Amino acid sequence: MAIDQVHDMQQVYRKLLQSMSRPGTISSIREIAERVEYKLPCYRATFLSVMTLLDAEVTFHILSEKNQELIEKISEYTLAKYAAITEADFVIVLQDDTEASIIEAMERCKNGNLLDPQHSATWIIESPLIAKEAELTLTGPGIKQEAQLQVGLTPEIWQTRNERASEYPLGIDFIFIDEQAQLACVPRTTSVVILEVE
Amino acid sequence: MKTNTHFAFFDEGSKKEIRRAILKAVAIPGYQVPFASREMPIARGWGTGGLQITLSIIGKQDVLKVIDQGADESVNAVSIKKLVQATTGVKLTERTQESSIIQSRHRIPEVALTEGQILVLQVPMPEPLRPYEAKEYQTKILHSEEDYSGAWLMLFEQIMKYGQTATGADHPVYVNNRYVMAPSPIPRFDNPKMHQSEALILLGAGREKKIYAVPPYTDVASLAFDDYPFAVESFEGKHCHLCGATNVFMDELIDHSTGETIYQCNDTSYCMERLNANVEAEVEENHV
Known part of the structure; x- marks a missing residue:
């Protein structure tokens, strides 16, 4: 059975909304992801999120170098346009992207301006495994006291993110997705503390 | 069509x-x-x-x-x-x-x-x-x-x-x-x-x-000032004339037969639920 453009997308969106409004909360879209029949150079859940959020009104950027196939697929399915990192509304990070390329892109992507803080990039990031482990401690709106999250980004990347989100309301919002079709979000309002690894 | x-x-x-x-x-x-x-x-x-x-x-x-x-x-x-x-x-x-x-x-x-x-x-x-x-x-x-x-x-x-x-x-x-x-x-x-x-x-x-x-x-x-703190509407001493609730947001009505001011829950489903609960309790009591 293929995916349903109306009801499955609605389900995926509600999970995204759930995770975005409660940073650190892990949602699963596995049931829907298992029905994705396309052959894709990314996780199925990544593709589902892209299908849910992108259309002809927005632009996207993919960091990965062997990305031509995915760029074409996303453009064909969503009609969104590919753009340079400095212009893109959505930035998609695949599993094989290096730390250096992520940091460079993060420094250059849109993070809004004071009049229009919503003109910032939303990052869709593939993570090896999302878990409720003590890698990061999250506090801020949407979190009762504090939440713990593991997404597998290096401390240097988080440092870059924290710098870009330091002038609130400017900042970038993250959507993490793993191979098990789990997702978790870290919007700009969340303060992220990286726990020291012994 | x-x-x-x-x-x-x-x-x-x-x-x-x-x-x-x-x-x-x-x-x-x-x-x-x-x-x-x-x-x-x-x-x-x-x-x-x-x-x-x-x-x-x-x-x-x-x-x-x-x-x-x-x-x-x-x-x-x-x-x-x-x-x-x-x-x-x-x-x-x-x-x-x-x-x-x-x-x-x-x-x-x-x-x-x-x-x-x-x-x-x-x-x-x-x-x-x-x-x-x-x-x-x-x-x-x-x-x-x-x-x-x-x-x-x-x-x-x-x-x-x-x-x-x-x-x-x-x-x-x-x-x-x-x-x-x-x-x-x-x-x-x-x-x-x-x-x-x-x-x-x-x-x-x-x-x-x-x-x-x-x-x-x-x-x-x-928004409020230190010397003028924020205060909600007060319904102290008032209760809903239908279900008897207190500490809820109430509408002020005039009882046309007596001309008195009466109060009623603004949240209708909340009021209805309390009334129904009262009825159920009464029915059970009379049954015993």
Whole structure:
């Protein structure tokens, strides 16, 4: 059975909304992801999120170098346009992207301006495994006291993110997705503390 | 000719645009995100902002409650309910506890909302600074510079004139210590319910084309001065003449036969539930 453009997308969106409004909360879209029949150079859940959020009104950027196939697929399915990192509304990070390329892109992507803080990039990031482990401690709106999250980004990347989100309301919002079709979000309002690894 | 409408009335493109705006609104609590506000089968200013949010997030498994000024059965609530149900087939309810999405005009229900619920508020005037600044571009600059002196001055003038802040409803709030936000025309009584709410609160203004949000567990403080603290409407010593409830938001009515002032719960489903519980208790008692 293929995916349903109306009801499955609605389900995926509600999970995204759930995770975005409660940073650190892990949602699963596995049931829907298992029905994705396309052959894709990314996780199925990544593709589902892209299908849910992108259309002809927005632009996207993919960091990965062997990305031509995915760029074409996303453009064909969503009609969104590919753009340079400095212009893109959505930035998609695949599993094989290096730390250096992520940091460079993060420094250059849109993070809004004071009049229009919503003109910032939303990052869709593939993570090896999302878990409720003590890698990061999250506090801020949407979190009762504090939440713990593991997404597998290096401390240097988080440092870059924290710098870009330091002038609130400017900042970038993250959507993490793993191979098990789990997702978790870290919007700009969340303060992220990286726990020291012994 | 009767044609089948698409699920939830909207085309998928419209939903996507509104969904993206909601995500941004959640990421920037209290900030009014512009959106394209579609033409709806009801007039702008009659809840189209809330309706557009509801239609964009609703799914087949949702249970919807719509209230208008506390009432489940008033015209605005009923017509919105009918439209959503006719295009989605979702289950409707009047019980706050049973619903997953609550669209409301001017009230937050008496029954405390929980984590699984989303409250959608209809907003006529999303800009708290509009009474003293007519230009949208100027209010955007004021928000960007966090210059809220005008909002404070408005309250100050009310204190000078009336000896207290005189906002009947829509008392401005500070969200997450950054944006001053219009909480929609809910009574002051409901403002504290927004603070550290368990449920996600989404606000939509269809005519003004703005969507904004208060995520759960977010600080919401009503604007007030140290020597004139924020106070909710007081119903001390009053009780509902139907169900006897106290400490709820009540309407003031005149009993036409006696000419006396009486009070009644504003939240009709809350009042009804209490009345039904009383009846059940009575029936059981008489049975024994």
